[in-house]
Amino acid sequence: MAVICGAEGSREGLGRALRSYAASFGAILGGRWKCLVMRPERNVVVLGLRERGRALSDIVIETSGLTKSYGEILALDGLDLRVPEHSIFGFLGPNGAGKTTAMKLLLGLIRPTAGSATVFGMDVARDSVEIRSRVGYLPQDPRFYEHMTARQTLTFTAHFFFKGPEALIAERVEEVLELVGLQGKSDRPVEGFSGGERQRLGIAQAQVNYPDLLILDEPAASLDPLGRRDVLDVMARLRKHTTIFYSTHILDDVQRVSDSVAILNKGKLITSGPIEALLAGSEGLTYRVVFRGDADAARTRVAQHDWLTSIHADGGADGQHHWRVAVTNAEAAEARLLRVLLDDPNVVVTEFRRQTYELEDIFVKLVEGVSDGGQ
Amino acid sequence: MAGNSAFVPINERGWRRGLRNLLHAGFAEWWRTNNWWTHALIWSGVLGLMMAGILFSGEGAAGLDAVGFVTLFGGMFPTVAVVIIMQGAIVGEKQNGAAEWILSKPVSRTAYILGKFVPNAISMPVAMLLIPMVVAGIVLRIAGVRVAPVNFLAGFAVVALNMLFYVALTVMLGAVFKRRGGVIGIPLGVLFGQQYVIGAVPALAKVLPWGLALPIQGELSNSVAGALLVGRAPETWLPVISTAILTVVFVVVAVWRFREVEL
Numbered sequence: 001m002a003v004i005c006g007a008e009g010s011r012e013g014l015g016r017a018l019r020s021y022a023a024s025f026g027a028i029l030g031g032r033w034k035c036l037v038m039r040p041e042r043n044v045v046v047l048g049l050r051e052r053g054r055a056l057s058d059i060v061i062e063t064s065g066l067t068k069s070y071g072e073i074l075a076l077d078g079l080d081l082r083v084p085e086h087s088i089f090g091f092l093g094p095n096g097a098g099k100t101t102a103m104k105l106l107l108g109l110i111r112p113t114a115g116s117a118t119v120f121g122m123d124v125a126r127d128s129v130e131i132r133s134r135v136g137y138l139p140q141d142p143r144f145y146e147h148m149t150a151r152q153t154l155t156f157t158a159h160f161f162f163k164g165p166e167a168l169i170a171e172r173v174e175e176v177l178e179l180v181g182l183q184g185k186s187d188r189p190v191e192g193f194s195g196g197e198r199q200r201l202g203i204a205q206a207q208v209n210y211p212d213l214l215i216l217d218e219p220a221a222s223l224d225p226l227g228r229r230d231v232l233d234v235m236a237r238l239r240k241h242t243t244i245f246y247s248t249h250i251l252d253d254v255q256r257v258s259d260s261v262a263i264l265n266k267g268k269l270i271t272s273g274p275i276e277a278l279l280a281g282s283e284g285l286t287y288r289v290v291f292r293g294d295a296d297a298a299r300t301r302v303a304q305h306d307w308l309t310s311i312h313a314d315g316g317a318d319g320q321h322h323w324r325v326a327v328t329n330a331e332a333a334e335a336r337l338l339r340v341l342l343d344d345p346n347v348v349v350t351e352f353r354r355q356t357y358e359l360e361d362i363f364v365k366l367v368e369g370v371s372d373g374g375q
Numbered sequence: 376m377a378g379n380s381a382f383v384p385i386n387e388r389g390w391r392r393g394l395r396n397l398l399h400a401g402f403a404e405w406w407r408t409n410n411w412w413t414h415a416l417i418w419s420g421v422l423g424l425m426m427a428g429i430l431f432s433g434e435g436a437a438g439l440d441a442v443g444f445v446t447l448f449g450g451m452f453p454t455v456a457v458v459i460i461m462q463g464a465i466v467g468e469k470q471n472g473a474a475e476w477i478l479s480k481p482v483s484r485t486a487y488i489l490g491k492f493v494p495n496a497i498s499m500p501v502a503m504l505l506i507p508m509v510v511a512g513i514v515l516r517i518a519g520v521r522v523a524p525v526n527f528l529a530g531f532a533v534v535a536l537n538m539l540f541y542v543a544l545t546v547m548l549g550a551v552f553k554r555r556g557g558v559i560g561i562p563l564g565v566l567f568g569q570q571y572v573i574g575a576v577p578a579l580a581k582v583l584p585w586g587l588a589l590p591i592q593g594e595l596s597n598s599v600a601g602a603l604l605v606g607r608a609p610e611t612w613l614p615v616i617s618t619a620i621l622t623v624v625f626v627v628v629a630v631w632r633f634r635e636v637e638l
Contacts, residue, residue: 139472163382
């Protein structure tokens with residue numbers, strides 16, 4: 001892929017005319033856009049424009065108003081999503097939220113009713129086969145050809161991507177069998193596999209082609225706790241090579257490995273973003289302080305600082321003051337807040353920590369909030 | 376892709392993408408498992424024993440009259456088995472999720488349909504028809520009935536065309552329907568219902584596949600395949616032409632319809 005930037009100059013040594021072309025496009029579309037992205041291997045000269053501050057190539061999945069309905073049932077309602085490269089992106093939602101529908105749309109297994117989606121900058125409706133050549137997919141209930149052994153299944157899968165050499169393909173098959181712990185069962189027909197073993201085989205076949213994007217629908221389903229831990233470890237290890245877009249109901253796993261999440265309910269996106277931001281809650285950057293002493297004087301001292309946004313006092317039935325202090329600057333707050341409070345020698349601080357939430361609390365709050373009609 | 380630079384990538388494009396691998400897997404399912412010899416054994420036993428019963432029992436047919444039974448049994452019984460086997464090939468995979476798995480790989484929808492049709496269209500006639508017909512030929516030979524090799528091959532080709540018709544019909548119905556009922560019911564209805572349709576409209580005998588292997592009227596060797604086996608020119612070639620055209624049409628419709636299927 002070549003990137004030609006009008007204002008910044010060419011990174012790939014392409015001609016002045018193309019740079020000028022890029023600059024003109026940038027001018028037409030406004031300041032956000034300044035670079036042309038080109039994909040010569042697809043014989044397509046202009047694929048798209050790079051957004052200032054974030055290369056188009058940094059976004060692996062992008063959907064815009066992606067909608068899918070089955071008759072009167074709206075399975076997915078105007079999904080707008082951006083999945084950055086090398087992220088582990090958790091796609092959450094209750095049963096029937098539209099997660100599997102979204103994944104199938106990205107793979108071209110079903111067609112959108114409205115909206116559009118791109119994967120690696122390619123349109124999911126038009127370039128589906130090309131997209132799938134760079135993707136590994138684990139279906140929710142993985143099913144394979146029952147008469148094949150695990151090794152034959154993986155070799156068969158690898159041959160959709162590689163012609164050879166056979167020795168390397170066999171080596172790769174061995175590698176992924178080991179990765180998912182199926183070496184001992186590699187020559188058994190799949191028809192005798194348990195649900196957990198099928199899941200492991202599903203994870204192995206999704207990786208056999210060294211995909212640039214892994215789409216995993218409930219990867220930890222049907223696995224015992226050790227299997228779950230192994231899958232999370234594999235996902236964490238693959239991060240530097242691959243972008244992982246996965247759905248799950250196991251929120252602990254999401255909190256452990258994901259860096260971005262999106263929550264879907266009844267086909268609609270409720271929220272999406274970095275997991276730290278979500279765990280910080282809707283109040284923004286907040287610290288929880290519990291102390292004894294003169295609260296009014298302490299409030300006056302803290303209020304003098306410009307990094308303070310608000311102080312919210314809760315309860316205090318235990319004779320202590322419970323504050324949630326919202327700030328604009330974490331560094332300043334961490335350096336100064338405690339000192340300011342302790343200026344008064346009569347103040348005793350018993351708790352001081354950054355306010356975070358469990359993903360489960362946030363998930364339940366958001367999903368129930370939407371279900372009750374609130375946002 | 377990361378870490379894959381030492382591999383030779385697949386260079387198939389367009390509708391051929393994934394076809395080679397699917398054909399390889401489809402043929403392997405027949406010839407690298409016990410599928411082929413199981414079917415060859417069953418149908419050789421059925422056809423061979425029936426022929427032996429006909430030829431060696433006191434009241435049976437004799438000489439070339441017995442040859443017509445080869446096409447009668449070959450055109451009827453293995454065809455029922457073909458429909459039963461093929462009904463799961465596409466609908467079964469759509470229902471159990473294997474089709475979703477295959478089509479999540481870089482595979483064209485056309486390649487998927489051809490990957491189902493081609494290996495079965497070649498392997499089924501060989502395992503379920505050619506080998507049993509050879510056994511039947513040996514039984515005929517023992518009974519003193521000689522069928523010239525050219526006549527034998529011509530007769531086989533016509534009965535095989537009859538079988539291909541049902542393979543293609545079942546593939547097409549599998550691409551269209553979501554449930555197995557129609558995929559199994561319609562071909563069996565076509566197979567057994569043709570005689571009644573022909574009874575009501577005799578002109579249809581010249582275009583329906585019934586006349587390929589099964590007698591329209593009179594002697595058993597009046598079918599196209601029966602006539603060829605005994606070294607006679609068939610009354611008409613029209614059933615051969617119309618069945619071949621319908622078989623191609625079914626495959627084209629299967630490919631066209633499957634492009635729209637959502638998994």
